[in-house]
Amino acid sequence: MSLASNLMDIALIIAFVAVALAQIMAMIRLVIGPDTGDRILALDTMVVNAIGLIILLGIAQGTRIYFEASMIIAMLGFVSTVAYARFVLRGDIIE
Amino acid sequence: MMLEMIATFFVAFWLLVGAIFSLVGSIGLLKFNDSMTRLHAPTKVGTVGVGALLVASMIHSYAFGDGWSIHELLIMAFLFVTAPISANFIAKVVIHKKSCETPPPPTKDETWSTLDIPEADREYTKTEKA
Numbered sequence: 075m076s077l078a079s080n081l082m083d084i085a086l087i088i089a090f091v092a093v094a095l096a097q098i099m100a101m102i103r104l105v106i107g108p109d110t111g112d113r114i115l116a117l118d119t120m121v122v123n124a125i126g127l128i129i130l131l132g133i134a135q136g137t138r139i140y141f142e143a144s145m146i147i148a149m150l151g152f153v154s155t156v157a158y159a160r161f162v163l164r165g166d167i168i169e
Numbered sequence: 170m171m172l173e174m175i176a177t178f179f180v181a182f183w184l185l186v187g188a189i190f191s192l193v194g195s196i197g198l199l200k201f202n203d204s205m206t207r208l209h210a211p212t213k214v215g216t217v218g219v220g221a222l223l224v225a226s227m228i229h230s231y232a233f234g235d236g237w238s239i240h241e242l243l244i245m246a247f248l249f250v251t252a253p254i255s256a257n258f259i260a261k262v263v264i265h266k267k268s269c270e271t272p273p274p275p276t277k278d279e280t281w282s283t284l285d286i287p288e289a290d291r292e293y294t295k296t297e298k299a
Contacts, residue, residue: 085181092188096195159258
């Protein structure tokens with residue numbers, strides 16, 4: 075049991091560190107991204123990574139209350155990506 | 170006891186899979202050197218990365234929480250459905266901004282719709298140029 079719970083803790087820590095590193099790398103691409111498309115893509119990736127971090131938090135605390143938060147972030151992330159892209163393409167979001 | 174042992178190993182496995190795919194996708198986003206190539210890498214984060222973390226969450230809540238939770242499938246389905254749409258929009262932005270090689274002209278129309286000037290603005294751009 076001790077081995078198993080240790081394994082869980084280690085896996086959780088590794089996952090937290092990896093997803094946080096991924097978030098930082100997406101942020102670097104957001105800053106240096108040479109073009110608008112790269113910046114939108116970096117923001118989209120950051121939203122997906124944020125969902126991953128929230129799920130990891132839910133596993134670490136053993137609760138389910140973070141489900142709604144990650145669902146709303148997933149929806150808002152998609153809508154905001156499409157809004158950014160449409161603004162660049164058409165100069166307007168709702169025509 | 171036995172179930173918890175097995176579930177712990179499965180949760181740890183899926184957590185590691187999700188973590189590795191998230192990391193690999195973001196490394197690709199950072200290291201690739203072309204806008205269209207960069208579009209390819211973060212799709213791993215959206216599908217396998219978050220998908221594996223959600224599977225880990227499902228197994229965890231079955232073994233240690235209170236029964237099955239299928240809410241996670243909803244997030245997974247939503248991400249899988251919306252990922253191609255947002256990728257298509259971002260690719261259109263990249264073509265529109267001409268930050269990649271412009272694709273070869275289409276067979277039927279004059280040009281790609283993203284690069285086309287709308288009917289209403291054609292007169293205006295003509296006078297602008299002249």
